[in-house]
Amino acid sequence: xxxxxDEDFEGESGLEIQKAANAELDDDGKPSRTGNLWTASAHIIxxxxxxxxxxxxxxxxxxxxxxxxxxxxxxxxxxxYTSSLLADCYRSPLTGKRNYTxxxxxxxxxxxxxxxxxxxxxxxxLCGMVVGYTITASIxxxxxxxxxxxxxxxxxxxxxxxxxxxxxxxxxxxIFLSQIPNFHKLSMLSVVAAIMSFAYxxxxxxxxxxxxxxxxGERTTLTGVEVGIGLSAAEKTWRMFRAFxxxxxxxxxxxxxxxxxxxxxxxxxxxQVMKKANIVAVSTTTAFYMMCGCFGYAxxxxxxxxxxxxxxxxxxxxxxxxLANACIVLHLVGAYQVFAQxxxxxxxxxxxxxxxxxNFITREYKIGIGKKRNEFTSVNLMRLIWRSxxxxxxxxxxLILPFFNDILAFLGAMGYWPLTVYFPIExxxxxxxxxxxxxxxxxxxxxxxVCLLVAVAAGCxxxxxxxxxxxTYKPFQVKE
Numbered sequence: 012x013x014x015x016x017d018e019d020f021e022g023e024s025g026l027e028i029q030k031a032a033n034a035e036l037d038d039d040g041k042p043s044r045t046g047n048l049w050t051a052s053a054h055i056i057x058x059x060x061x062x063x064x065x066x067x068x069x070x071x072x073x074x075x076x077x078x079x080x081x082x083x084x085x086x087x088x089x090x091x092y093t094s095s096l097l098a099d100c101y102r103s104p105l106t107g108k109r110n111y112t113x114x115x116x117x118x119x120x121x122x123x124x125x126x127x128x129x130x131x132x133x134x135x136x137l138c139g140m141v142v143g144y145t146i147t148a149s150i151x152x153x154x155x156x157x158x159x160x161x162x163x164x165x166x167x168x169x170x171x172x173x174x175x176x177x178x179x180x181x182x183x184x185x186i187f188l189s190q191i192p193n194f195h196k197l198s199m200l201s202v203v204a205a206i207m208s209f210a211y212x213x214x215x216x217x218x219x220x221x222x223x224x225x226x227x228g229e230r231t232t233l234t235g236v237e238v239g240i241g242l243s244a245a246e247k248t249w250r251m252f253r254a255f256x257x258x259x260x261x262x263x264x265x266x267x268x269x270x271x272x273x274x275x276x277x278x279x280x281x282x283q284v285m286k287k288a289n290i291v292a293v294s295t296t297t298a299f300y301m302m303c304g305c306f307g308y309a310x311x312x313x314x315x316x317x318x319x320x321x322x323x324x325x326x327x328x329x330x331x332x333x334l335a336n337a338c339i340v341l342h343l344v345g346a347y348q349v350f351a352q353x354x355x356x357x358x359x360x361x362x363x364x365x366x367x368x369x370n371f372i373t374r375e376y377k378i379g380i381g382k383k384r385n386e387f388t389s390v391n392l393m394r395l396i397w398r399s400x401x402x403x404x405x406x407x408x409x410l411i412l413p414f415f416n417d418i419l420a421f422l423g424a425m426g427y428w429p430l431t432v433y434f435p436i437e438x439x440x441x442x443x444x445x446x447x448x449x450x451x452x453x454x455x456x457x458x459x460x461v462c463l464l465v466a467v468a469a470g471c472x473x474x475x476x477x478x479x480x481x482x483t484y485k486p487f488q489v490k491e
Contacts, residue, residue: 046274055292068307075235136426149177182406204345229312256469424470
């Protein structure tokens, strides 16, 4: 990490040196970008709508109708606002030069110290996401096997399923997909992943709505789960903290916003297109979140499960729940790459700058038949070994730490405030020279302070969950 903090990278991807001599060039001499409003929106939706959408019913249940719905709306607005601030910081304030990564934007607006701090938080968060996605995908794959087992052998039979083979299978698939050179080549994968996220969210909403319409909806309250037998006031507070955090983090995608913006065409201006993409993606996401959270709470009441789909059990319609879990897996396969690309790019840019004449690092070997060889099917030894090694290590972490989602919740709590709120606001203040103690400055600092408190509270809640998980921890022995 220290090596990355000392360099000013000026490239889009570690190994984008393979360029046709007659290719159209962008304003910085690099190949012309082809991204647009819809590809950017697809990238954002792929990143923002994770399987965590299925836990929103649980979050609303902890907070109740009033605080639950208000929290969904407030954090949607905060995310949209701070993302728009970040989009305006894409080009350097003095030179108008493009910044290719989030940390470069921070460096050009806030200086070297903040640059290093941002890089550490961003990459810790991104690494945590890919490990967490490996675990979550294995849970959904195991759920499909378990559901089919109950359907064929009866519900009284033991259908214990190990997650390990599915984590390994996910890792093998991601090794192949990780060879996609850069964000620019991920558009189709992101579109498919975004469609999958809509599919499983819609299935969850549909099942919940059917339960409500049939008159089987359970009791709900304005203030959420009630203190009483089996739930102390302290436990209720911890749950509320975790619910605030889950809802806030469900909107987070700022750690890859700049990388997504860097795929957009130069005209119209990238910040204008990115703001529109933010509106499309966040509005769409909020609509789905409201439906999943509210319909799920209406269906299951104060007993809403942590995963909306598991609330319908492994019974009928088992095929529909299986389909939803399959869609989750396909979505996470694409989301894994969206979050991994900035990590891949950072290391490859550093290596390319360090050893620019090395064939191992810079040479591309075309794969194909006759004249059908193209950039997508080229192989680079550095990319092959480095990215494969990263995926293997990430998979190993998933196998060793099956409770990693608790760690991920802690990383999310620590990364949410600086990446989504603090850096965008401070860069906006610095770029626009907003005076201290002015109304706008006070308003921005109010948002800053509220989000910091939410992050700290959620961090405390995740530490409590991590403490519980450690008491029953057994590596390589995850079964359901």
